[in-house]
Structures are given as structure tokens and as C-alpha cells.
Amino acid sequence: MNEAKIREKALELVERSNIAFLGTIGSDGGPEIKAVQVADREGMSAVWISTNTSSEHVGQLERDPRACLYFVQYDREPWAGLLLRGRVEIRRDPEARERLWEEGCEKYYPEGVYDPDYTVLRLIAERGKFWQFGTKVGFDLP
Amino acid sequence: MNEAKIREKALELVERSNIAFLGTIGSDGGPEIKAVQVADREGMSAVWISTNTSSEHVGQLERDPRACLYFVQYDREPWAGLLLRGRVEIRRDPEARERLWEEGCEKYYPEGVYDPDYTVLRLIAERGKFWQFGTKVGFDLP
Numbered sequence: 001m002n003e004a005k006i007r008e009k010a011l012e013l014v015e016r017s018n019i020a021f022l023g024t025i026g027s028d029g030g031p032e033i034k035a036v037q038v039a040d041r042e043g044m045s046a047v048w049i050s051t052n053t054s055s056e057h058v059g060q061l062e063r064d065p066r067a068c069l070y071f072v073q074y075d076r077e078p079w080a081g082l083l084l085r086g087r088v089e090i091r092r093d094p095e096a097r098e099r100l101w102e103e104g105c106e107k108y109y110p111e112g113v114y115d116p117d118y119t120v121l122r123l124i125a126e127r128g129k130f131w132q133f134g135t136k137v138g139f140d141l142p
Numbered sequence: 143m144n145e146a147k148i149r150e151k152a153l154e155l156v157e158r159s160n161i162a163f164l165g166t167i168g169s170d171g172g173p174e175i176k177a178v179q180v181a182d183r184e185g186m187s188a189v190w191i192s193t194n195t196s197s198e199h200v201g202q203l204e205r206d207p208r209a210c211l212y213f214v215q216y217d218r219e220p221w222a223g224l225l226l227r228g229r230v231e232i233r234r235d236p237e238a239r240e241r242l243w244e245e246g247c248e249k250y251y252p253e254g255v256y257d258p259d260y261t262v263l264r265l266i267a268e269r270g271k272f273w274q275f276g277t278k279v280g281f282d283l284p
Contacts, residue, residue, distance in 0.1 A: 017200035019216055021163050026227070030208035031165035031173040034273075035216065035223050056278075066172035074161055074177065075217070081177050085168070129175075136198075 006137045007067070010082045010130045011044050013071045022049070022123075023068040024060040025032045032060065034071075039100045044084065045142035046124050050100045051094075055120040061088045061121065069123050084125040093137070096120040148279045150274045152224045153186050153238035155213045157254065164191070164265075165210040166202040174202065178187040178211075181242045186226065188266050192242045194250070195234075195261040203230045211265050222274045226283070238262040 001009070021033055026032040032056055040048035047069055051058060061067060065087040073080045091097075094113075101113045102118055109115035125141040143151070161177055168174040176199055182190035189211055194201060203209060207229040215222045233239075236255075241264055244253045251257035267283040 009162055019176055021212060021214075023165050023175045025171075025173055028208075029235075030168075030227055031167055031175075031210050032227065033163055033165045033175060033210055033212035033225060035212070058185050066170075068173050070163060070175035070177070072163075072177050079198075083175060085172060085174065 001132075001137070002008055003137065003139055007044070007128075007139060008125050008128050009080065009132065010128055010139075012131075013073060014041055014047065017071045017073075020047070021070040021072075022057060022121075023070065024057045025064040025066060025103050026060060027063070032057065033070075043142070044125060044128060046122055047084065048096075048100055049121040049123070050105070051119050051121055052095075053117045058090065058119055058121075060089055065089075067123055069125075078132055080130070081082040082125065082131075085127045085129075086123055086125040086141070089122040089124060091120040091122055092118075096122070098133075143276075143279070145281055148272050149186070149270075151222065151274065151282060152270055152281075155215060155224050155272075156180075156183055156186050156189065156226075157220055158225040159213045159215075162189070163212040163214075164199060164263075165212065166199045167206040167208060168202060169205070174199065175212075184272060185284070186267060188264055189226065190238075190242055191263040191265070192247070193261050193263055195259045200232065200261055200263075203232055207231075209265055211263070211267075220274055222272070224273075225271040226265065227269045227271075228265055228267040228283070231266060233262040233264055234260075238264070 109118040251260040
């Protein structure tokens with residue numbers, strides 16, 4: 001597959017994934033992983049996640065914004081995996097809050113769109129790695 | 143749930159997971175993730191993976207052995223996630239090679255159990271974090 005075809009397949013995987021795995025650097029410098037819901041995408045160049053301000057990975061990202069998101073399809077053939085590496089912007093501005101807010105969010109954030117426990121994360125991807133058929137192809141982003 | 147019950151559920155998740163997500167520290171210090179096949183387990187205190195010596199995460203683990211494995215069940219209720227954090231031993235000794243070797247491995251390692259591209263990873267877990275029903279419980283290991 002040429003790079004254009006790889007990017008197309010990687011983008012498809014990002015677009016159809018509701019769940020991804022967020023990698024962060026823990027307080028001792030070791031890696032940590034947590035499953036997150038993908039709330040919005042800007043192609044492959046940025047991915048938006050809403051989360052609790054009080055959650056551990058927000059504190060980790062405040063200390064070190066380097067992060068990655070891993071997307072995977074292993075429930076159907078062909079198996080595919082995509083790693084997006086970059087940095088996370090921690091957003092609490094009205095534009096970001098409103099961008100991801102939808103009906104039902106008040107179940108998690110009872111004070112509404114300005115609930116202090118509501119935080120938006122935006123991973124800005126710098127590099128992608130796509131695995132399929134036992135091979136890996138890396139590419140720069142955006 | 144008390145800690146004994148949490149540990150029991152976490153162990154069940156490790157035992158029935160064939161796939162897990164390996165977190166490592168990349169060459170620039172940022173986190174990386176890759177899906178791996180779980181080859182063997184020692185309860186929750188150690189997890190065995192076979193991999194290619196030439197694969198990128200082996201080089202990363204040679205530089206920095208701090209790693210994690212994330213196990214997840216999101217295809218059925220109740221959703222559950224488990225993070226095991228610790229250090230990876232890179233093993234190329236006969237005992238480790240033979241422990242994970244099985245019929246069909248020669249497809250990946252044509253030179254057999256002593257193929258130089260065959261490497262065994264053993265994550266020694268120091269700490270677990272289990273998520274279920276929106277709450278997280280941490281515990282020390284083993």
C-alpha cells in the first residue's frame with residue numbers, strides 16, 4: 001500500500017472508532033493507559049475527548065502533555081491498529097466545552113456545561129503509525 | 143466492592159483476555175501503545191508476551207523497562223478495564239523461549255525456538271488499577 005492508501009485506511013479507523021486508548025506519562029515517569037470515548041475528530045490531526053477534571057490522567061497531562069491515542073480493530077478482518085502520537089491541549093474555554101456538550105452530559109456533569117469537573121482534551125497529532133497485515137507504516141501529521 | 147472482590151474480577155479479566163495493550167516510553171520520552179497477544183500469565187503478577195526482536199517496542203524497553211498492560215472488556219456488560227503497571231524483563235533464555243513456543247510459531251520465527259528474531263517479554267506488575275461502574279480501585283501487586 002502506498003502512503004495515500006495507508007492514510008485513507010487510518011482515517012477510516014479514526015472515524016469509525018468510538019473508543020480509543022489514551023497513553024500518558026504517570027507521576028513516576030512510566031506509561032499509563034486508559035480507555036476513553038472519542039467525542040470529535042479533525043481528520044486525523046486532532047482528536048477530542050471529554051473527561052473529568054478530577055481524573056488522574058488530567059493531572060498527568062498537566063505535568064507532561066506528551067500523549068498518544070491508539071485505535072484498533074480486532075473484532076473483524078483485517079486486523080488494524082493506529083497510533084497517533086502528539087501533545088494534549090487541556091481546554092476549559094466555552095468554545096471547547098460547548099463543542100463536545102450533548103444531551104445526557106448532565107448525568108456526568110450535573111452543573112452543566114460550566115461544571116468545574118468537566119474538562120476537554122484535544123490531542124494534536126504529530127505522527128501516525130498504522131499496522132495491518134503484519135507490517136507497520138509511519139507518517140507525519142497533519 | 144471490597145479489595146478481594148476487585149482483585150478477583152481483575153484476575154478474571156487477565157485470564158480471559160487474549161489481547162492487551164502494551165504501553166512503553168518512546169525514544170522522545172512520550173508514551174506509545176501497541177496491541178499484543180497475551181501468551182501466558184502468572185496470576186496478575188506477571189504477564190508473558192512473545193514478540194519480534196526487531197520490533198520497535200523491544201528497543202524502547204531496552205532503553206526504559208517501565209511499561210504497562212491494559213486489559214479491557216467493552217464488548218459486553220459490565221464494562222471493565224485493568225491497568226497493570228511495572229517493568230518488563232526482556233528474555234531470550236531457553237526456558238523463556240520454550241515456555242511460549244507452540245505449534246505454528248515457526249510461521250513467524252522460521253529458524254525455530256532459537257530464531258534470533260524471537261524475543262520474550264515478561265511484565266512484572268507492581269501496581270494494578272481496576273475500573274468498573276465508573277469507579278477506580280488501585281491495589282499493590284503481587
